[in-house]
Amino acid sequence: MDKLIITAALTGAEVTREQQAALPITPEEIGRAAEECCQAGASMVHVHARNADGSPTQDKEVYRQIMAAVRARCDVIVQVSTGGAVGMTPAERLAPVTLAPEMATLSMGSVNFGGDVFMNHPADMAVFLQAMQEHGVKPELEIFDAGMLTTAHRWLKKGLLTGPLHFDFVLGIPGGMAGSPEALMYLKAQLPEGASWTVAGIGAAQLPLGTLAIVLGGHVRVGFEDNVYYRKGELASSNAQLVARIARISRELDRPVASPDEARALLGLRQRH
Secondary structure (H helix, E strand, O other): OOOEOEEEEOOOOOOOOOOOOOOOOOHHHHHHHHHHHHHHOOOEEEEOEEOOOOOEEOOHHHHHHHHHHHHHHOOOEEEEOOOOOOOOOHHHHHHHHHHOOOEEEEEOOOEEEOOEEEOOOHHHHHHHHHHHHHOOOEEEEEEOOHHHHHHHHHHHHHOOOOOOOEEEEEEOOEOEOOOOHHHHHHHHHOOOOOOEEEEEEOHHHHHHHHHHHHHHOOEEEEOOOOOOEEEOOEEOOOHHHHHHHHHHHHHHOOOOEOOHHHHHHHHOOOOOO
């Protein structure tokens, strides 16, 4: 079994300081949070940008500052979001890809998202993928529902995608697939040959699905974007606290945690050193 890649989703676009006082918002805060998570066992950070007032932004200059702040402190893989926030235009969402980060997310379809709709028109998805290919950015294919994985298979067959692919199963969003072991097992069974995968369980699903992924040979995403609690009724003190728990569980199960460079090797990324 490969070493475990832990991704820390540090900020997201929805969580507020009122919900989680330790939420990192500024580039400097995100850089410090990334360093703490790296020390706790994370090899990748998933990044959303915020304005100074805490509102979400896809301004590439803010992303540039975030990437610089992270890289000044640690060597984690920086994965930018192209999901942005509900209501942003495709052009807005795509902006940080032009900075040529190591990875970026690519949502493989539209999904009801609580009381909103997260729109991903097929033509826009193709533009996102082309931009990632042009800038040497590896996509992480975001799967919120089973039909999105079917779309990835179709794109792979058409030659739009080339393996090995890496997926992120985002489970537990109201409107998407449930944050249940059955949903995870179904998606895992449908993966293309040679693909790797991460699970991002939302809310209370984060810990049980992360633990299951460790046992099944997948990888794990934790962090305030998906869950602000350490346990029921107890807010987490930091993103790093959530990372440290998954790293500890993985080591107890005799599955070592990947360093950033080991994660790069597993994902087929170029080494930075």
